Amino acid sequence: MGFLVTTLIFLLSGGVASLLSLLCCNRGPSTNLFHLTLVITATVCCWMMWAIVYLAQLKPLINPILSGE
Amino acid sequence: MGVFDRLPPVDHLRSEKMCFVQLIMPAESARLAVTYLGELGLLQFKDLNEDKSPFQRIFVNQVKRCTEMSRKLRFFSDQINKAGVNSSVRPVLQPDIDWEELEAKLGEHEHDLLEMNTNSEKLLQTYNELLEFKLVLSKAGGILASSHDPVAPADRELDEHIYNKEVDDGIAYLLEEGVHLGATKNSGVKFVSGIILKSKALAFERMLFRATRGNMFFNHAPAGEPVTDPISGEEVEKTVFVVFFSGDQAKSKILKICDSFGATCYPVPEEMVKQRHIFHEVSLRLSDLEVTLNAGIQHRNKALESVGSQLWRWTIMVKKEKAVYDTLNMLNFDVTKKCLVGEGWCPIFAISQIKDVLQCATLRSNSQAGIIFHEMDPIDSPPTYFRTDKFTNAFQEIVDAYGIARYEEVNPAVYSVITFPFLFAVMFGDWGHGICLLLGAFVLILREKKLSSQKLGSFMEMAFGGRYVILLMALFSIYCGLIYNEFFSVPFHIFGKSAYECREKACSDAHTAGLIKVRDPYPFGVDPSWRGSRSELPFLNSLKMKMSILMGVSQMNLGIVLSYFDAKFHGNALDIRYQFMPQMIFLNSLFGYLSLLILIKWCTGSQADLYHVMIYMFLDPAGDLGENQLFWGQKELQVSNLLNNKNNMLHYLLCLLANNYSPFPLSDTPVAYGHCSCSMDALPKAFYLEETSQGEVPRAHLSLPWDVRNGSRF
Numbered sequence: 001m002g003f004l005v006t007t008l009i010f011l012l013s014g015g016v017a018s019l020l021s022l023l024c025c026n027r028g029p030s031t032n033l034f035h036l037t038l039v040i041t042a043t044v045c046c047w048m049m050w051a052i053v054y055l056a057q058l059k060p061l062i063n064p065i066l067s068g069e
Numbered sequence: 070m071g072v073f074d075r076l077p078p079v080d081h082l083r084s085e086k087m088c089f090v091q092l093i094m095p096a097e098s099a100r101l102a103v104t105y106l107g108e109l110g111l112l113q114f115k116d117l118n119e120d121k122s123p124f125q126r127i128f129v130n131q132v133k134r135c136t137e138m139s140r141k142l143r144f145f146s147d148q149i150n151k152a153g154v155n156s157s158v159r160p161v162l163q164p165d166i167d168w169e170e171l172e173a174k175l176g177e178h179e180h181d182l183l184e185m186n187t188n189s190e191k192l193l194q195t196y197n198e199l200l201e202f203k204l205v206l207s208k209a210g211g212i213l214a215s216s217h218d219p220v221a222p223a224d225r226e227l228d229e230h231i232y233n234k235e236v237d238d239g240i241a242y243l244l245e246e247g248v249h250l251g252a253t254k255n256s257g258v259k260f261v262s263g264i265i266l267k268s269k270a271l272a273f274e275r276m277l278f279r280a281t282r283g284n285m286f287f288n289h290a291p292a293g294e295p296v297t298d299p300i301s302g303e304e305v306e307k308t309v310f311v312v313f314f315s316g317d318q319a320k321s322k323i324l325k326i327c328d329s330f331g332a333t334c335y336p337v338p339e340e341m342v343k344q345r346h347i348f349h350e351v352s353l354r355l356s357d358l359e360v361t362l363n364a365g366i367q368h369r370n371k372a373l374e375s376v377g378s379q380l381w382r383w384t385i386m387v388k389k390e391k392a393v394y395d396t397l398n399m400l401n402f403d404v405t406k407k408c409l410v411g412e413g414w415c416p417i418f419a420i421s422q423i424k425d426v427l428q429c430a431t432l433r434s435n436s437q438a439g440i441i442f443h444e445m446d447p448i449d450s451p452p453t454y455f456r457t458d459k460f461t462n463a464f465q466e467i468v469d470a471y472g473i474a475r476y477e478e479v480n481p482a483v484y485s486v487i488t489f490p491f492l493f494a495v496m497f498g499d500w501g502h503g504i505c506l507l508l509g510a511f512v513l514i515l516r517e518k519k520l521s522s523q524k525l526g527s528f529m530e531m532a533f534g535g536r537y538v539i540l541l542m543a544l545f546s547i548y549c550g551l552i553y554n555e556f557f558s559v560p561f562h563i564f565g566k567s568a569y570e571c572r573e574k575a576c577s578d579a580h581t582a583g584l585i586k587v588r589d590p591y592p593f594g595v596d597p598s599w600r601g602s603r604s605e606l607p608f609l610n611s612l613k614m615k616m617s618i619l620m621g622v623s624q625m626n627l628g629i630v631l632s633y634f635d636a637k638f639h640g641n642a643l644d645i646r647y648q649f650m651p652q653m654i655f656l657n658s659l660f661g662y663l664s665l666l667i668l669i670k671w672c673t674g675s676q677a678d679l680y681h682v683m684i685y686m687f688l689d690p691a692g693d694l695g696e697n698q699l700f701w702g703q704k705e706l707q708v709s710n711l712l713n714n715k716n717n718m719l720h721y722l723l724c725l726l727a728n729n730y731s732p733f734p735l736s737d738t739p740v741a742y743g744h745c746s747c748s749m750d751a752l753p754k755a756f757y758l759e760e761t762s763q764g765e766v767p768r769a770h771l772s773l774p775w776d777v778r779n780g781s782r783f
Contacts, residue, residue, distance in 0.1 A: 002589055034080035034483065041487040046548060049495070050593065052619055053552055056612045057568070057590040059674025064569055064602035065583035 003054060007047065014043030073634070081461060083477045083638075085416040085454045089447035092411045092427075095438045099400070099409045102430035102440055103393050109426050111419040113452060115412045116399045126398040134172065135391040141175045142384050145376050148182060154373045168390065171383065178376055185369045192365065196358045197299035198333070201264050201307070203351050205335045208290045208309035209262040210344045213337065260313045261323055265332035267291065267306040273330045277312060280322045286313040299333075311337075381524070412445070416454050451476045461486065463535045479635045481628075488624065490541035495620070497542070500550025501557035507543035510536055552594040560597035567591060569598040615667050622660045629653055643728070651721035658710045658717075669699045686711065 021035045090112075094102050106112050118126055126132075166174070265273055274287045289310040296307045310332070312323055327334050338344055400411040415423060427440040453476050457465045461482065467489060468482040497503070513520065513536040520533055532539070554560045568591050569584035584598060591597070595612075599605045629652050636644035666679055677697040685692065686707045694704055 002592060006592065029077040030080045033077060034082075037079060037483055038487055041484055042491070045487060045491045048620065048623065049549065049552055049616075052616045053594055053612065054590060054592075055668065055671040056615065057596060058671060060586065060608070061674065061676060062604050062608055063583040063585060064596075064598045064608075065581070065604050066579045067601060067603045068580060 003051070003058075006050065006054070010043060010047040010050070014040065014047075017043065079483065081455055081457070081465075082480055082483050084451075084474065084480070085418065085456055087414050087451035087454060087476070088417050088420070089445050089451070090413060090415055090420075090423075091441075091443055091445050092413070093403070093441040094400075094409045094411070095436050095440070096407060096409060098430050098434035098436040098440060099397060100393060101434045102427055103396050104389070105426045105430050106423065107389070107393060107396070109419075109422060112413050112415045112423060114396055114399050115414070117401045117410075117412060118399060123398075127400075127402065128394045128397050131394045132391065132398070135387055135394060138172060138175055138387050139384070139391070141179050142380065142387060144179065145182070145373075145380060148186075149373050149377045149380070152370055152373055154370050154377060166386075168386075171386065175383070178372070181372060182369070185365065185372070189362065189365045189369065192358060192362050193302075194299045196355070196362060197297045199351055199355050199358065201296060201299070201333065202335045203348065203355065204292050204296065204307075205262055205264050205309050206337055206344060206348050206351065208292065209311050209337045210341070210348075212288050212290060212309075212311045213260070213339060213344075214341060257315045258313055259315065259320060260311050260337075261320070261327070261334055262309070262311045262337040263327060263332050263334035264292070264296075264307050264309050265327075265330060267308045269330050269332075270308045270310065273310070273326070273332065276326050276330070277323060280326055281314060281319050284314065284316075284319065285323070287311075288313070414447075414452055416456070418456075453478075455480060455482070460537045463538045464489065466534075467538070477638070479631045479638075481631070484627065484631075486541070490538060491545050492620075493542045494545030494549040495616070497546045498549040498553040499555045499557065500547045501555075501559075503543050503546030503550050506539060506546060510540035510543050514540065554595045554597055554600070558600075560595075560600040562597050564591065564593040567596050567598040569596060615671075618660070618667065619664050622656070622664050625656055626653075626661075629656065647721065647724045647728075651717050654713060654717045655721075658714045662706075662710055666699060673699065675699055 018036055018039045021039050022032055025035060026032065092102075123129065123132075270289060274289075277285055277287060287310060289308045292307045292309055295304040297303070298305050298307075314320065314323060324334070338347060397409070400409040402408070403410050424442060427442055431439050453474050455461075455465055464486045465480075465482045468480070468485050474480050494503075513533055517536070520529075525533060550556065551563070566588065568586050568588045570587045571579050572582070572585055583602070583604065595609070599608055629649065632652075633645060633649045636642075636649060663679070663683060666677075666682060669675070670677060670679065677699050682694070682697050682699075685697075690708050690711055691704075698704075
């Protein structure tokens with residue numbers, strides 16, 4: 001549940017970032033596509049990183065044992 | 070797939086379109102034209118005189134002159150460094166200087182400097198000799214004085230003489246012998262005084278003793294302070310000596326021995342009055358010499374300063390001229406011997422700029438005929454050129470270090486702009502340090518204009534060149550630091566409560582059995598409870614290893630998919646069928662399958678051993694999986710994977726053999742796969758007007774890529 005919600009949030013922020021890049025730095029179709037590529041790659045990388053760390057903690061096989069003593 | 074065809078071409082994805090051009094320049098405007106083309110930096114000349122040695126080329130004399138001038142400039146900078154003169158690089162206020170003028174000026178300066186150097190050397194030698202003479206006077210005078218009247222020490226006025234027991238004993242011995250030193254003129258006892266290196270003094274004495282059969286008396290006194298040797302110029306320890314002897318033969322022998330040992334003899338008069346007189350004279354001369362020497366050094370330093378302020382500009386000028394003549398050497402004279410013919414590559418968008426520049430050159434040189442510039446049909450494949458701006462330049466350089474893309478091949482730099490800093494951040498992963506890096510990057514970027522015109526040290530130059538790389542690295546590091554939950558290695562509870570809590574209120578078994586998971590997983594990043602726990606490393610190691618596998622496999626897949634689009638662009642169906650498909654199947658049936666297993670294990674929380682699963686997939690495919698079963702139908706999937714893979718590889722290799730088709734074109738190395746899937750050797754990359762040799766991937770080494778206006782390299 002939390003996974004899907006956060007994935008949607010990533011998707012939305014990626015979309016917002018692409019729109020921003022199109023609005024702010026509008027410099028011709030090929031450059032726009034280049035900026036779009038960068039934004040999408042960044043979003044995908046960030047999402048993947050978050051998703052991996054989240055999924056690894058869903059059903060863990062070990063638990064934290066405090067140190068000391 | 071049709072949608073991809075209708076999209077506009079992505080910037081930087083493929084090389085700019087290049088065209089092969091020929092230039093015909095009349096001889097008088099050739100040099101100016103090449104200079105302007107160099108400043109434009111958009112034309113790569115082909116070397117038409119490859120088979121000629123450097124001495125057979127046309128403009129060899131000019132190149133020699135340039136090297137001579139750069140040698141003089143190096144000499145100046147050496148001298149400036151040695152003299153420790155700090156010259157400030159004044160901004161370009163001086164008028165532009167002509168080439169011939171510069172040559173003459175450099176010759177003049179060098180001549181002056183050499184003269185000044187020899188003069189000051191001579192003066193310094195004289196100065197040091199006089200210093201030694203003064204020392205000898207004072208010490209020897211002391212020795213002689215003590216020998217004159219041993220009972221009246223008060224008469225000895227000369228400073229810093231050493232009156233030691235040796236002298237006493239020696240004098241007593243002489244007196245016993247009956248030699249009356251008060252009347253040396255009559256008794257025939259003469260003496261020689263001088264100065265010698267302390268290390269040689271003992272051997273010197275022994276030699277003298279042997280040569281004169283003991284008929285001499287050797288007296289010495291250390292100089293007390295290190296003296297600068299006039300010949301070698303170093304500071305050494307010396308000893309002043311006085312040798313008493315009788316007879317002329319002994320004198321010549323002694324003088325010869327002095328010579329061979331490198332001892333310098335200075336004449337010291339006997340009478341104290343004369344000694345004082347000469348001492349006074351020597352002191353006067355010394356002070357005179359000091360004044361002269363200082364004046365000489367001042368004069369030289371002033372000259373060096375005036376040279377030093379212009380040195381950087383002159384160096385740039387000489388470098389540019391040499392580059393221009395090297396380029397001119399690549400051209401050929403045509404049949405009439407009046408024009409120079411050159412061939413080269415230029416990007417299509419630059420044609421109008423080049424034409425303008427050539428027009429300028431024709432006007433400036435007042436030549437009758439214009440320069441002819443027309444396109445030709447190329448023979449070999451064009452070089453690759455990417456029009457990079459200050460942001461993408463650094464990333465393109467990093468990618469080029471692995472290998473330069475073929476003409477119109479997919480450029481991995483487009484994706485590397487993000488993935489390179491991202492992977493750095495995955496390794497760096499600390500948002501506290503990320504903030505520091507971000508501040509550093511901001512400093513570099515905000516002072517861009519100021520720093521680009523300065524001459525920076527080698528480390529700062531590297532850091533400045535990669536400022537946008539560092540900026541992206543910092544931003545991604547902050548993100549990854551938040552995910553790893555590390556702020557200077559301290560975890561925070563930014564995103565809510567930790568998912569782990571003690572089993573009971575007392576937390577008695579927190580150190581033995583550990584905490585249990587009571588809530589949903591921590592919403593963003595690694596749970597802060599892990600830090601400092603004993604089982605932190607097993608958890609984090611497993612997480613990070615699996616993360617690396619997942620990210621690596623996805624990046625390799627990206628590379629192979631790029632190769633598909635590349636093959637489609639070039640219309641290369643063979644590549645798609647016999648390279649893309651086998652690569653996809655091979656990668657995904659093995660490592661894609663492993664990634665799938667990892668994801669399933671995480672989602673289901675199974676205790677299956679993935680190492681075991683992967684290894685026994687090969688060793689015992691038909692065997693029972695038992696507790697390592699992750700999903701229904703796993704065994705069947707594994708078997709089919711293996712068979713697929715085997716068939717696939719057989720197919721791939723057979724097609725290679727049948728079509729005599731090598732996976733990589735023999736002359737070039739495809740970079741799209743190289744950068745994303747495996748490492749390749751870095752091809753060397755030149756910045757100046759050099760051509761690549763046959764067999765390497767040609768890269769557009771466009772002429773003189775430096776910002777000429779402020780004389781620095783960007």
